Amino acid sequence: MRKIILYIVLIVGMCFLIPLIGVHSFESVDTVAQEENVNSNENIIQETSNTEYDYREYNTIKLLHKSNGQVEELKLDEYLYGVVSSEMPADFELEALKAQAIVARTYTIYKIKTAKKHENADICDDSTCCQAWIAKQERLDRWDENVRESNWNKIVTAVNETKGKIITYNDEPINAFFHSNSGGMTEAPINVWGGSGYPYLQAVATPGEENYTQYNSEVTLTKLEFESKIKEKYPDFIIDWNEEKCIEILERTDGNRVKTIKIGNKNLSGIEVRTLLGLRSANFEFIIENENIKFNVIGYGHGVGMSQTGADSLAKQGKNYEEIIKHFYTDVEIKNI
Numbered sequence: 629m630r631k632i633i634l635y636i637v638l639i640v641g642m643c644f645l646i647p648l649i650g651v652h653s654f655e656s657v658d659t660v661a662q663e664e665n666v667n668s669n670e671n672i673i674q675e676t677s678n679t680e681y682d683y684r685e686y687n688t689i690k691l692l693h694k695s696n697g698q699v700e701e702l703k704l705d706e707y708l709y710g711v712v713s714s715e716m717p718a719d720f721e722l723e724a725l726k727a728q729a730i731v732a733r734t735y736t737i738y739k740i741k742t743a744k745k746h747e748n749a750d751i752c753d754d755s756t757c758c759q760a761w762i763a764k765q766e767r768l769d770r771w772d773e774n775v776r777e778s779n780w781n782k783i784v785t786a787v788n789e790t791k792g793k794i795i796t797y798n799d800e801p802i803n804a805f806f807h808s809n810s811g812g813m814t815e816a817p818i819n820v821w822g823g824s825g826y827p828y829l830q831a832v833a834t835p836g837e838e839n840y841t842q843y844n845s846e847v848t849l850t851k852l853e854f855e856s857k858i859k860e861k862y863p864d865f866i867i868d869w870n871e872e873k874c875i876e877i878l879e880r881t882d883g884n885r886v887k888t889i890k891i892g893n894k895n896l897s898g899i900e901v902r903t904l905l906g907l908r909s910a911n912f913e914f915i916i917e918n919e920n921i922k923f924n925v926i927g928y929g930h931g932v933g934m935s936q937t938g939a940d941s942l943a944k945q946g947k948n949y950e951e952i953i954k955h956f957y958t959d960v961e962i963k964n965i
């Protein structure tokens with residue numbers, strides 16, 4: 629009888645002990661992995677996600693490096709780490725970085741599907757042609773050592789936590805334009821590039837843009853410098869500085885950018901003046917003072933689509949990535965591809 633009781637006690641004891649051993653051994657594995665991470669600088673920096681996502685025909689993309697003409701094959705989200713970390717400061721809010729990750733993913737898919745520019749590659753790393761991109765090591769080297777790990781992990785988190793998501797309108801990926809600072813109001817593309825525009829790209833107001841250094845800038849030119857810059861494109865340009873309205877803003881856009889400006893004998897668009905004079909945006913005012921012309925410029929970039937500082941400002945006000953995206957792109961949906 630005593631033996632039977634002893635067996636029962638043993639069996640019941642085993643039932644409690646076995647699961648405990650199991651749990652403990654899992655914890656040990658985790659602890660070892662964490663220790664390895666701490667001890668190896670290489671492993672501190674989060675590698676690509678372990679969670680794979682089936683992007684079907686977009687699982688890998690061919691990236692053209694403009695500097696040497698080489699084409700590199702990368703996983704889509706791995707490519708996006710290099711885009712997001714190149715396009716948006718890592719100290720921006722995580723929700724803003726997530727919005728940027730979705731915008732970059734959408735832009736990439738849109739380019740591949742409808743606006744492919746390169747024969748042997750899907751996209752290139754030149755921001756003036758396709759989309760900016762930076763190699764991981766180069767990115768890490770440019771950050772201070774004390775923020776290197778947290779910055780990279782934040783970028784990886786922003787991309788991985790939005791895995792699969794793109795912005796669509798009528799079930800198609802949108803042409804997800806973005807820029808640095810809207811100056812408080814974004815712009816319809818028709819006012820920037822002409823054409824018929826896109827229904828999801830409207831001028832929208834964003835509070836908080838003025839709190840960023842990208843909001844305000846000044847450019848001062850001498851009258852001679854000013855004239856020679858205009859003459860580079862228009863050799864027959866003349867201006868009589870004694871005339872009271874020798875420069876006059878004739879019309880502004882819905883986004884408060886200069887639409888048309890009369891300068892001497894020329895009527896130019898604000899966009900053209902921005903390019904000719906190297907201003908940060910087409911939202912400007914001017915003062916003629918003695919021999920100089922001073923331009924006060926509001927905002928940074930073309931103003932179309934998502935403003936990056938606006939995204940950060942909205943995130944600081946408690947908005948999530950979905951609210952941020954739907955603020956800047958009208959009547960869109962966020963869908964998994």
Ligand SMILES: [Zn+2]
Pocket residue numbers: 745746751752753754757758759
């Ligand atoms: Zn390109």
